[in-house]
Amino acid sequence: MSEQLSADIVVIGSGIVGSLAARRLALQGASVLILEAGPRLDRDRVVAAFRNSPIKGNWMAPYPPSPWAPHPIYVPKDNGYLKQAGPYPYPAEYIRAVGGTTWHWAAQAWRLVPNDVRIKSLYGVGVDWPLTYEELDPWYQEAEELIGVAGAPDTGSPRTQPFPMEPVAEPWSMRRFRERLAPTYAVVANTVARNSRSYGGRPACVGNNSCQPICPVNAQYTGETAIAAAEAAGARLIANAVVYRIEHDAKGRIAAVHYFDPDKGTHRVTGKTFILAANGIESPKLLLLSASDKYPNGLANSSDMVGRHLMDHPSTSLTFYADEELWLGRGPQSPSSINTLRDGAFRSQHAPYRLDFTNISQVLSVTQDLIKEGVYGAEFDKQLRWRAARQVNVKNVLEVLPDPDNRITLSSEKDAMGIPKPEAHYSIGDYTRRAADVSKADFARIAELMGGTGLRYSADGNFANNQHITGTMSMGNDPKSSVVDGFGRTHDHENLFICSTGVMPTAATMNSTLTGIALALRTAEHILPKPAGVHAAISNAEREASLS
Amino acid sequence: MNELEDMVPSHDAPVDPSRRRLLAGLLTAYTASLIPWALAQPAPHADRGAFTALSAILVGRQVLDATQTSRLYDALVADDAHFPADAQALLTLINQRQIAPQQLQNVLDTEHSPLAPLPRKIVGAWYLGVVGSDEAARCIDYETALNAVVVADVLKPPTYAYGTYGSWTNKPI
Numbered sequence: 001m002s003e004q005l006s007a008d009i010v011v012i013g014s015g016i017v018g019s020l021a022a023r024r025l026a027l028q029g030a031s032v033l034i035l036e037a038g039p040r041l042d043r044d045r046v047v048a049a050f051r052n053s054p055i056k057g058n059w060m061a062p063y064p065p066s067p068w069a070p071h072p073i074y075v076p077k078d079n080g081y082l083k084q085a086g087p088y089p090y091p092a093e094y095i096r097a098v099g100g101t102t103w104h105w106a107a108q109a110w111r112l113v114p115n116d117v118r119i120k121s122l123y124g125v126g127v128d129w130p131l132t133y134e135e136l137d138p139w140y141q142e143a144e145e146l147i148g149v150a151g152a153p154d155t156g157s158p159r160t161q162p163f164p165m166e167p168v169a170e171p172w173s174m175r176r177f178r179e180r181l182a183p184t185y186a187v188v189a190n191t192v193a194r195n196s197r198s199y200g201g202r203p204a205c206v207g208n209n210s211c212q213p214i215c216p217v218n219a220q221y222t223g224e225t226a227i228a229a230a231e232a233a234g235a236r237l238i239a240n241a242v243v244y245r246i247e248h249d250a251k252g253r254i255a256a257v258h259y260f261d262p263d264k265g266t267h268r269v270t271g272k273t274f275i276l277a278a279n280g281i282e283s284p285k286l287l288l289l290s291a292s293d294k295y296p297n298g299l300a301n302s303s304d305m306v307g308r309h310l311m312d313h314p315s316t317s318l319t320f321y322a323d324e325e326l327w328l329g330r331g332p333q334s335p336s337s338i339n340t341l342r343d344g345a346f347r348s349q350h351a352p353y354r355l356d357f358t359n360i361s362q363v364l365s366v367t368q369d370l371i372k373e374g375v376y377g378a379e380f381d382k383q384l385r386w387r388a389a390r391q392v393n394v395k396n397v398l399e400v401l402p403d404p405d406n407r408i409t410l411s412s413e414k415d416a417m418g419i420p421k422p423e424a425h426y427s428i429g430d431y432t433r434r435a436a437d438v439s440k441a442d443f444a445r446i447a448e449l450m451g452g453t454g455l456r457y458s459a460d461g462n463f464a465n466n467q468h469i470t471g472t473m474s475m476g477n478d479p480k481s482s483v484v485d486g487f488g489r490t491h492d493h494e495n496l497f498i499c500s501t502g503v504m505p506t507a508a509t510m511n512s513t514l515t516g517i518a519l520a521l522r523t524a525e526h527i528l529p530k531p532a533g534v535h536a537a538i539s540n541a542e543r544e545a546s547l548s
Numbered sequence: 549m550n551e552l553e554d555m556v557p558s559h560d561a562p563v564d565p566s567r568r569r570l571l572a573g574l575l576t577a578y579t580a581s582l583i584p585w586a587l588a589q590p591a592p593h594a595d596r597g598a599f600t601a602l603s604a605i606l607v608g609r610q611v612l613d614a615t616q617t618s619r620l621y622d623a624l625v626a627d628d629a630h631f632p633a634d635a636q637a638l639l640t641l642i643n644q645r646q647i648a649p650q651q652l653q654n655v656l657d658t659e660h661s662p663l664a665p666l667p668r669k670i671v672g673a674w675y676l677g678v679v680g681s682d683e684a685a686r687c688i689d690y691e692t693a694l695n696a697v698v699v700a701d702v703l704k705p706p707t708y709a710y711g712t713y714g715s716w717t718n719k720p721i
Contacts, residue, residue, distance in 0.1 A: 051691075055685065077683065169713065172716065204713040205713060206709035207711060208706065209707075209710065210706040214707070327721075363703065371671055371672050379608070379650055388703075
């Protein structure tokens with residue numbers, strides 16, 4: 001006889017966004033139950049798996065999927081989990097495990113720029129958000145204090161309170177970019193959830209240069225820390241609980257969710273309020289899977305918008321040799337970028353973008369290149385050192401516009417548990433492609449200023465994906481064109497909320513996680529407000545108590 | 549062969565002279581000029597000897613760690629049972645035609661040699677620490693893979709701490 005599971009708040013998904021919403025609600029006194037499809041992971045084992053991996057350039061390698069909760073794997077071969085309907089491939093990567101995908105993020109924790117939420121009004125493209133940047137500001141602040149964000153003031157995102165931490169110390173390579181690109185381009189420190197001092201019981205960065213796929217010392221905030229904080233606050237986590245159906249009652253309220261354990265035993269969990277926080281692909285999949293006679297198109301889908309408006313950040317790039325030794329690989333992987341192209345009147349014509357410099361060690365890629373070229377003998381060492389010292393890369397992070405034809409649907413194929421796999425329908429529009437063309441001039445100018453030689457542009461029309469899954473459950477004021485309202489409540493079900501980067505109506509030009517967290521904290525406050533007089537931001541004492 | 553044996557440095561660690569001759573016997577004057585140290589190296593058998601000599605030529609080393617050599621050899625043989633014979637054949641080819649390391653791949657590719665994949669296998673094993681391809685790929689070395697060793701004065705292998713906070717702000721060298 002299985003245990004009767006019930007809670008005030010049932011959260012589906014234990015990633016950084018869902019966990020921090022769960023934590024906040026648990027601190028408010030609610031009983032919170034978190035259901036996670038994947039298993040618990042151990043940081044040390046992930047580090048060992050990376051070191052033992054024969055494909056170190058593939059950051060999913062240390063995170064093999066569990067049979068009951070598969071996630072997409074493409075190397076060494078496609079495991080066929082995320083089906084591709086085309087016309088352009090969308091090889092999204094994410095991790096179904098306790099803590100979710102931020103196990104291997106680069107910890108870039110950007111705010112939007114204010115005009116990002118008004119691009120329809122200002123530039124005639126995309127849609128406006130149902131809230132303003134000013135409304136988001138305190139929730140960004142709370143998120144930044146929770147996860148420990150280090151940043152510089154001059155990135156285009158205004159703030160009313162200071163960052164919790166000073167920017168992370170600038171690697172030599174990025175200093176040289178900053179010095180040599182000035183005044184043409186302003187290179188600034190990235191806004192990151194990486195400690196520049198001890199914070200939240202975690203140490204300062206010591207430059208392991210493996211932020212992706214794993215920070216061995218926990219200087220970078222991840223979903224592992226978030227779920228630990230939720231559990232410390234009183235939330236209960238059940239791992240390996242693969243939710244396959246959300247059940248509603250006659251009035252359309254959510255009554256329960258059903259999950260499989262790894263042996264395919266079924267369990268039913270009741271609750272008062274439900275939060276779907278299973279990322280921008282698995283969440284719409286679950287809503288579509290939960291179709292019923294009353295809701296034949298799936299839950300929360302009277303608008304037919306569930307799964308639509310799939311967005312991410314495509315990137316093109318330039319790799320070249322600088323004319324001085326920079327030795328990427330010292331310090332964290334993603335330290336600096338150019339933020340001056342994230343907004344402007346040009347947005348009526350083409351996408352805005354960030355320009356991002358990698359500080360990932362070039363040793364692996366240079367070695368692979370030399371082997372491919374058939375360089376042998378003493379020349380190998382000589383070339384390896386020369387190239388590893390000088391090879392650099394700049395990429396753009398391009399906005400894509402919401403397009404209803406870009407979407408996640410249910411595949412006719414099923415996974416090992418008999419659950420339909422997600423299927424991606426994706427294309428990259430002219431708005432984004434025009435920006436890629438424009439940015440090539442920036443690439444060329446940057447290379448020129450760095451004395452670049454051996455310029456290698458990514459192939460025309462070939463875009464790398466950045467795993468910033470957005471849009472598939474967009475928020476908006478109109479129930480006919482959006483899935484949730486401005487507080488994350490589904491238009492169709494009073495007690496079903498969505499906490500996910502998937503609620504973002506546009507993708508802007510920044511990694512989406514911080515915005516996802518800020519929106520989720522705002523949703524949590526909406527579900528269960530803090531008592532009057534308690535400031536929205538987390539106090540230091542509360543933070544230290546919950547995170548230590 | 550006597551001429552080659554005469555090139556063996558006399559100050560090397562004592563090894564069984566019969567085994568020493570085994571590795572030396574695999575070389576010609578040309579290859580011995582590339583890796584003179586190898587003449588003094590013991591090899592348990594001719595196949596391992598050929599791998600040692602080929603490795604030294606391809607990675608341009610005068611010293612190769614014996615344990616690492618052994619582990620890589622065992623992994624390469626486990627990956628491909630023909631590896632020992634192919635390695636012997638490639639060494640013979642280099643011996644006979646005096647092919648410089650920098651010309652080797654071009655020669656093999658131009659002649660559509662069945663040995664063409666072999667240098668990349670060996671160099672990949674040493675520099676990446678990886679043997680085998682696709683799903684059969686195995687990581688044999690990481691911290692001691694030559695691509696880590698070559699830059700060890702400047703970089704740590706990813707996942708190893710570079711140093712105290714901020715130590716990366718200085719000019720590298």
